[in-house]
Amino acid sequence: MANKISNQSFTREELLQAMVETPHEAIIFVDTGGIIRLINEGYAEFLGYRPEQLVNRHILEIVPQTQLLEVLKTGKPQYGDIWAINGQRVVVTRLPIEKDGQIIGVLGRSMFRDEIALALDFAQKIKKLEEQLASYRAELDHARRAKYEVDEIIGNSDKMLKLKNRIFKVAKTSSTVLITGDSGTGKELFAHAIHNASNRRNRAFVRVNCTSIPMDLLESELFGYDEGAFTGAKRGGKLGKFEIAQGGTIFLDEIGDMDRSMQAKLLRVLQEKEIERIGGTKPVPVDVRVIAATNRNLEEMMQTNQFREDLYYRLNVVLFQVPPLRERKEDIPGLTSELIKKLNKRLGAAITGLNQETMEMFLSYDWPGNVRELENLLEQAINLAENKILYRFDFPVLNKRLQRQLEGHSVSGTVRPLHEVVKEAEKKAILKALNATDNNKKEAARLLEIHRSVLYRKLERID
């Protein structure tokens, strides 16, 4: 029984014989003249013969498409070749055999029957994994590409045109760029466009959102770590974003939220142009352009020691101050139509535009959320719209916000100290009362329900 194990010892000849006659492989030896000198029973049977019928016959008579003679010519082994014989696929290895430094023939070994199925299965699995790997690589590469070009920054207002022109100038250098502006003004778009206009465009563009990563993780995220740097560190270590961005650009978004100790580390990188991995032994030089963005007022943060002055000046080599939408309302019509086109494509809609009343509403609103708010409201409207044109009633949220803005409870702008807001409201009420009473102070005081002397005192303080 083949499956039983034997402890008997055998001579070398017997062992070789047993190996040749293995039922798991087809074995053939052909001499330099192409004559079959040895063929095992399995292979002969596979070809439809007995071994003794094939020995001393020329290989081309039996297997006309054989590649064994090729190996004789080249003297080079061929491994794992998959080819068809008698309508079956086999995995073949062909080895030149030497004796006393001279080739005396070629040995062909093929896996067949179950082994082939296994090998093919395995080969296919590897192929599939390779394909998957290639697609993940492509995806990763894609994710590391900057998405937007200068042309995709919509806006022809003077302020925007100036900034867009500046992109081309700045793209020629590798200087650090600081982009400031309110939330949703398009700072990230500028960062992408600067990278894409530069000669780094075919290299990585890596974005790091400094707020979304907990502070204690940010260092390893930016600079990476070596194997064994700390308990729980991955085997083989981890590349930091600076190294991933090598030759390209790193975009540090929300830089104003980086804590002071991290700011010091970043400053060092900007000065030395090298990073130190956590647990690393030597610094790694990095050639990376740094673009930082924030919607916070870094100058104010410097006054209160929340942002390092030295880092501020290192970052602020080139400054892009992206204006809020309320300061460039002439961009609203163009932005609206481009955003509608973009959203139509994404949502499979066919909206053609806004009616005039809606555009007027857009122009009278002050857009505290800037282009992002505009984009979101358009998306909501397109989802609900019954017509091809968007009407005022397609924007219920905007109507409410606008109402609040008109009532003076504007949600826009910065939060101001209460005493300033109260003072301003008081001044407005006094002027309104004086206006309504033709400057009759006694009457105005009555309307305001304050004593006349109080009114006089307050008027002195109003310039």
Ligand SMILES: Nc1ncnc2c1ncn2[C@@H]1O[C@H](COP(=O)(O)OP(=O)(O)OP(=O)(O)O)[C@@H](O)[C@H]1O
């Ligand atoms: N000028 C513009 N042209 C076209 N789309 C714009 C423009 N500005 C902003 N957007 C769009 O508005 C959205 C917000 O832009 P982005 O993320 O660049 O703003 P941000 O200033 O970086 O905001 P935050 O400070 O909140 O990170 C994005 O979907 C972007 O595509």
